[in-house]
Amino acid sequence: MKTIDLAKQTVRDLNQALHDQAAACTETEWEVLNPKGQHNLAVGLDQKLRVDIKGHAGYYCGGMNKEADIVVHGSAGQGVAENMMSGSVRVKGNASSSAGATSIGGLLVIEGDAGSRCGISMKGSDIVVTGNVGHMSCFMGQAGTLVVCGDAGDALGDSLYEVHIYVKGEVKSLGADCIAKEMRDEHIQELSHLLKRAGVDEDPHAFKRYGSARQLYNFKVDNASAY
């Protein structure tokens, strides 16, 4: 295992060392010490690496990740795993706002709570939050799956496209064009599989499903009050 101590080296050193693995992969196991909430840790990785960040991370940790498996042994700041392509990011603590924003693939697991706009504009990733999510989560979500094992704040799924949302707890309010939907067998299977991938022990039958009513997909005069 290779160790990068951010008390002695810079974020630039860390990212360059990880990016260099694309040219010649010499080490797959990485440990980052003393992150102390610094921003942009382990961004733009594109190799099958395992990166353990031993502490809190700042903004955009794991941003645009491809293939790597990143674990934050603490909490993460804004935009964790933003635009992730594949691989996984696991946050052992809480995540700030815009977790998994625009993420295209891969798995984001937040073992604590997530702030507002969790999964905003997500485009195909899977996001599992063990705790609660804040307001406007999954705003303009396009594709993928958001699972919330706790409660969801105001305006869940506002202006939603095709994301599947599963919430176990209370939803304070639904956003424009987001509705509760029937939980069919294929959804139980999808959720069950995702919970298993995330390593979360929950009964899929305890969840409710939400999705787009698809009423705002095209401009209609009758919907003017919804815009």
Added chain:
Amino acid sequence: MSEKKKYITELRESATFDRSTMSEIRRAAETGIYDIRGWGAKRKLPHFDDLLFLGASMSRYPLEGYREKCNTQVTLGTRFAKKPIVIETPVTIAGMSFGALSANAKEALGRGASAVGTSTTTGDGGMTPEERGQSTKLVYQYLPSRYGMNPDDLRKADAIEVVLGQGAKPGGGGMLLGQKITERVAKMRTLPMGVDQRSACRHPDWTGPDDLAIKILELREITDWQVPIYIKVGATRTYYDVKLAVKAGADVIVVDGMQGGTAATQEVFIEHVGIPTMAAIPQAVQALQEMGMHRKVQLIVSGGIRNGADVAKCMALGADAVAIGTAALIALGCNDPKYDEEFKAIGSAAGFYDDYHEGRDPAGISTQDPELSKRLDPVEGGRRLANYLRVLTLEAQTLARACGKNDMRNLEPEDLVALTVESAAMARVPLAGTNWIPGQQQF
């Protein structure tokens, strides 16, 4: 006929409720929804035609038009990037999306720009292989929607442009209506086919200049600090926006005035939000100069640039380069009179067509219709655009030499005068024949 009517030879049209205004009222009453269209502001605005150059004579020394060099090469992104972009003409191609434009049109833009050694720019829809393949210098836009955004394309880019706003709609997001969301466009944007796509107007993972500074650092980290990062703003509070963009870490700032075009936005937005390009440049230059960053952070200006005179005037006011969008499309064949009958068949006319959002462009440019798209030969389109860019460059050089400048960037406000009080105040140059700059000196 009444006695009075016998003597009336001209009917009087209301200046307030003219025929265009009344037509819009009737349209709104019929449909119940605002008008959406493409193009940019159509109203008359203070513009570069209101400025004139003071050519050299006794007190200034001109350069020989055909014998003495006038440099047009500009390097963009010298502040932080390891690989700044060098463009051979100070005219670049502005961001326009695949989706709004056909793949052939994007390819033609790349071909034309590459032929003269300048850059072209992606748009709200990702990078197409056609565009990357034909563009030797490609700027990759980073927009609120993040449609098609991925780290592989990010690393293929020669620069990254973080888009905060657009001159045609500062404060608004992109719009691409269902007619143009074909299978390929839908796939690139991860959207269902046929939806009316309304892009977000704010970025999803940062909210202010302090956050933006961190976001820019993230983009630099992902690209190993190789390429320049631009920040594009629609011209509104330009002085403050430029200062904040410099503080956030931009290598290059792009200011897009309200004459800048769009593929689709509400008419009320296009005509009533933002400030003219000419008014924005002095604000941007003042901000850069006060921070000691003029020429260190390069300034690109766009919005209504049509000829070499406009290019030279932008640079005299302090820009390092300009970007063209609408003019580039016209060079490709947009609104060409040869399609007049077909424009009329869809309720428009050559020279008036602005319903880009409907995707029925007879010229094959602002469409995703395969048959219409075929009408634009990307090789021929590229040739026409390259010719046009060469003319812009030659015209701008002609004016610079006449002012005694051996480099386009040596043009200065002192070379300009204004024809109107408004343009003098906005451009901060004297009214012609006087020393008076309104707002700066007493008459």
